Amino acid sequence: MIVLKLGGSVITDKDRPETLDGEALERAADAVAAALDGDIDDLVVVHGGGSFGHHNASEHGVTTTEGTRDAGAALDIHGAMTTLNRFVLGRLLERGVEAVPVHPFSAAHRDAESDLELPTGQVATLLAEGFVPVLHGDLVAHAGAGATVVSGDELVAALARDLEAERIGLCSTVPGVLDDEDRVIDRISDYDDVEAVLGESEATDVTGGMAAKVQALLALEAEASIFGLEELDAFLAGDESGTTIDSSE
Numbered sequence: 001m002i003v004l005k006l007g008g009s010v011i012t013d014k015d016r017p018e019t020l021d022g023e024a025l026e027r028a029a030d031a032v033a034a035a036l037d038g039d040i041d042d043l044v045v046v047h048g049g050g051s052f053g054h055h056n057a058s059e060h061g062v063t064t065t066e067g068t069r070d071a072g073a074a075l076d077i078h079g080a081m082t083t084l085n086r087f088v089l090g091r092l093l094e095r096g097v098e099a100v101p102v103h104p105f106s107a108a109h110r111d112a113e114s115d116l117e118l119p120t121g122q123v124a125t126l127l128a129e130g131f132v133p134v135l136h137g138d139l140v141a142h143a144g145a146g147a148t149v150v151s152g153d154e155l156v157a158a159l160a161r162d163l164e165a166e167r168i169g170l171c172s173t174v175p176g177v178l179d180d181e182d183r184v185i186d187r188i189s190d191y192d193d194v195e196a197v198l199g200e201s202e203a204t205d206v207t208g209g210m211a212a213k214v215q216a217l218l219a220l221e222a223e224a225s226i227f228g229l230e231e232l233d234a235f236l237a238g239d240e241s242g243t244t245i246d247s248s249e
């Protein structure tokens with residue numbers, strides 16, 4: 001089983017609120033359809049928000065830790081994500097992919113310790129019945145905080161762990177984890193080896209994002225790859241693409 005995340009910034013135009021990057025989404029959907037026509041049977045897709053969701057969340061001051069108890073705000077954020085989800089499903093369906101939505105807001109929650117609880121029985125059953133479940137970053141009920149954001153990356157980690165994924169792919173706007181000369185690092189098996197590089201980047205938010213991603217992926221058993229859209233076909237074909245993160249080495 002493969003868990004594939006399509007980064008929100010890959011499939012949307014991040015500079016314009018609620019705008020798709022239609023070309024990129026079609027390219028990603030082509031790659032998924034071709035892979036399912038080939039050797040891959042079980043695929044779970046997760047997509048991020050990009051210009052959908054994030055801008056609504058920041059308008060309402062909602063993050064992964066700061067929640068809202070305003071149903072209007074919750075619907076606004078969740079609604080933006082389900083709109084993007086419909087676009088993703090539509091592009092997949094047009095290509096004959098049996099893609100169906102799984103909305104985390106209706107399934108998951110964070111407990112009082114802020115740990116994410118994501119039931120995966122429906123995802124496993126959908127897979128067994130031949131569907132391609134498509135989840136997305138969303139809001140989730142959060143004990144003591146109202147409703148907070150759950151990122152696609154958190155969902156990928158929870159799904160990969162629970163469903164014992166063989167491979168994880170994060171399709172990103174960068175071709176992999178970059179070293180201090182912007183070259184793609186081929187393999188990471190120990191966070192200490194890359195800490196200095198990830199800490200040195202000037203773009204702190206991106207750095208935090210990439211450092212957190214690498215740490216979360218190192219904690220998983222399955223081999224994970226971070227790569228750009230150009231390498232999505234290669235990843236789905238089972239080839240090494242971008243940066244491979246494997247803690248078992």
Ligand code: IP8
Nearest residue numbers: 048049053054137151152
């Ligand atoms: O783009 C964000 O998901 P992400 C979801 O995977 C919302 O971080 C609601 C902003």
